[in-house]
Amino acid sequence: MKMMHALIPACAALFLVVFFARPSAAVTTQASPASIDISLFYHGMPVEISGKGNPGDDVIIQVTAAPAEMHLKYKGKAAGLFWMKLGTLIFEHLPGTYLAATSGPVDKVLTPTAQDAEGAGFKALQKRAVIKAEEGKEMPAGDWFQEFIDFKQQEKLYAFEEGGVKVEADGSYHYTLNWPFQAPPGTYTVETITARNGQVTDRSATQITVQMTGVVAKLEKMASDNRAVYGILAILVALAAGFGVGMIFKKGGGAH
Amino acid sequence: MYMYLPVALTSVNFLLVTALGLTVGLLSGLFGVGGGFLMTPLLMMIGIPPTIAAGTDANQIVAASTSGMYTHWRLGNVDYKMGLFLLLGGFLGGLGGVQLIKVLRATGGADFLIKITYVVMLGIVGSFMFVESLMAMKKAKSGAVKAEAAKEGEKKKGLFAKLPLQIHFEKSGVSFSAFVPFGLGLFVGVLAAIMGVGGGFLMVPVMIYMLRMPMHVVVGTSLFQILFTCIEVTFLQAYYNRTVDFLLALLLLVGSVFGAQIGTILGRKLHGDQLKILLSIIVLVVTVKLVFDLVLQPANLLSYAGGH
Numbered sequence: 001m002k003m004m005h006a007l008i009p010a011c012a013a014l015f016l017v018v019f020f021a022r023p024s025a026a027v028t029t030q031a032s033p034a035s036i037d038i039s040l041f042y043h044g045m046p047v048e049i050s051g052k053g054n055p056g057d058d059v060i061i062q063v064t065a066a067p068a069e070m071h072l073k074y075k076g077k078a079a080g081l082f083w084m085k086l087g088t089l090i091f092e093h094l095p096g097t098y099l100a101a102t103s104g105p106v107d108k109v110l111t112p113t114a115q116d117a118e119g120a121g122f123k124a125l126q127k128r129a130v131i132k133a134e135e136g137k138e139m140p141a142g143d144w145f146q147e148f149i150d151f152k153q154q155e156k157l158y159a160f161e162e163g164g165v166k167v168e169a170d171g172s173y174h175y176t177l178n179w180p181f182q183a184p185p186g187t188y189t190v191e192t193i194t195a196r197n198g199q200v201t202d203r204s205a206t207q208i209t210v211q212m213t214g215v216v217a218k219l220e221k222m223a224s225d226n227r228a229v230y231g232i233l234a235i236l237v238a239l240a241a242g243f244g245v246g247m248i249f250k251k252g253g254g255a256h
Numbered sequence: 257m258y259m260y261l262p263v264a265l266t267s268v269n270f271l272l273v274t275a276l277g278l279t280v281g282l283l284s285g286l287f288g289v290g291g292g293f294l295m296t297p298l299l300m301m302i303g304i305p306p307t308i309a310a311g312t313d314a315n316q317i318v319a320a321s322t323s324g325m326y327t328h329w330r331l332g333n334v335d336y337k338m339g340l341f342l343l344l345g346g347f348l349g350g351l352g353g354v355q356l357i358k359v360l361r362a363t364g365g366a367d368f369l370i371k372i373t374y375v376v377m378l379g380i381v382g383s384f385m386f387v388e389s390l391m392a393m394k395k396a397k398s399g400a401v402k403a404e405a406a407k408e409g410e411k412k413k414g415l416f417a418k419l420p421l422q423i424h425f426e427k428s429g430v431s432f433s434a435f436v437p438f439g440l441g442l443f444v445g446v447l448a449a450i451m452g453v454g455g456g457f458l459m460v461p462v463m464i465y466m467l468r469m470p471m472h473v474v475v476g477t478s479l480f481q482i483l484f485t486c487i488e489v490t491f492l493q494a495y496y497n498r499t500v501d502f503l504l505a506l507l508l509l510v511g512s513v514f515g516a517q518i519g520t521i522l523g524r525k526l527h528g529d530q531l532k533i534l535l536s537i538i539v540l541v542v543t544v545k546l547v548f549d550l551v552l553q554p555a556n557l558l559s560y561a562g563g564h
């Protein structure tokens with residue numbers, strides 16, 4: 001009986017914690033357009049990411065391509081004087097593309113532990129990253145993670161915008177992502193995480209598909225599947241263009 | 257304004273790319289060089305991956321050299337006999353150079369050799385052409401140049417006269433053993449393969465100074481040799497490496513075929529020494545840029561594989 005008396009308030013407290021901590025409605029994520037067509041005159045496009053979260057929550061949006069092993073050449077000094085490519089570094093457990101934004105400074109939105117758990121921000125990515133030299137070679141000295149981030153940012157494939165997400169009083173949020181044309185065709189995950197007091201409260205995800213269409217897709221397919229035909233076609237067009245223009249200029253020419 | 261490139265996987269301003277093609281095509285028609293040593297770094301600067309830049313460049317050079325060679329052929333400026341020997345030597349030299357690079361890559365010394373060969377060869381060729389053309393222009397005013405050139409020609413002929421298979425090259429007005437253009441082609445072919453370029457900027461000085469061919473025949477014959485080399489390279493790059501972007505090549509060649517024509521017409525209005533000095537200045541500027549790239553710390557220490 002004594003035990004029952006102790007259990008009732010505990011259960012009530014647990015119920016209240018679970019009830020009030022649980023979001024009043026699950027967070028939603030939409031990306032528009034969800035399908036990006038790479039046509040002949042494609043140069044990237046704005047992608048609207050929006051949804052509904054819990055009033056008062058912060059929002060973190062992360063657009064990522066699946067982690068893949070990346071092999072990059074690194075430069076160093078050869079013969080103590082010349083900057084040259086000296087070898088290959090292998091980067092593991094990092095997404096090929098990472099475009100993220102938050103509704104405020106990341107250190108206020110999530111605790112360091114939560115940042116690490118969610119891989120939110122470059123500091124958190126660094127903790128996941130494994131960087132190694134190619135087999136049989138020593139790891140060169142240097143801040144190679146920072147070099148990697150600089151390289152990816154230069155390519156527009158990595159970005160982290162603190163405070164870029166607009167959150168309304170009713171919990172709805174909105175972010176305009178300038179989708180980079182450098183992002184290769186593939187499937188990207190758009191994940192929205194909501195947080196309160198530095199802790200994750202909810203999450204949802206959707207996908208963005210990027211694919212080539214029309215003449216771009218046909219040429220890419222030919223370059224991959226019919227390499228000989230593609231090569232011969234490229235040569236014939238170049239020869240025809242050269243002779244064609246040569247003949248146009250014929251009237252303007254003449255002998256010595 | 258922008259066009260997406262399906263193999264390079266990037267989007268470029270097509271007016272800018274066409275303008276690049278026009279500029280390099282102009283050099284091609286003017287000097288008989290393919291322009292690979294200029295175009296490949298320029299394409300990399302606008303975001304084209306190095307391997308695609310090199311492969312596609314060969315494709316656009318096919319168009320520019322066809323356009324330039326067609327006009328030079330009509331003007332009677334192509335020495336096919338000489339071109340064939342150079343081409344044969346260049347082809348075999350290229351095969352040898354590729355094998356040499358394979359061996360060096362395995363031992364880890366390839367990149368160093370490529371860079372140093374590039375700088376040294378460009379530096380020597382550019383400096384020599386510049387000084388020689390400047391002196392020739394000064395002497396031309398005093399009328400002494402023809403006598404000296406004839407004297408030097410005789411000296412060269414004396415050195416090569418003992419070799420077998422002596423052939424007269426009517427178009428160039430010179431007689432050499434077939435082994436001379438073949439051997440020089442072989443030498444340029446090895447260097448071109450090591451440096452990953454067509455070799456026009458090396459072949460042109462070889463034809464001017466070692467084979468003593470007239471400047472206008474040099475340009476036409478060089479374009480003839482470059483055309484066949486780049487046809488082979490385009491096919492091999494598309495087939496084995498998938499590094500030819502047809503749309504990028506199309507944009508470049510739209511500019512380069514017109515540029516080559518303008519260059520050919522301009523070239524006829526300039527004196528041989530003026531052409532040489534202009535080419536030497538361009539080669540020296542590229543050399544200085546390469547030296548800076550080698551000595552100054554790059555903005556980013558990481559890059560994709562391929563390229564120089």
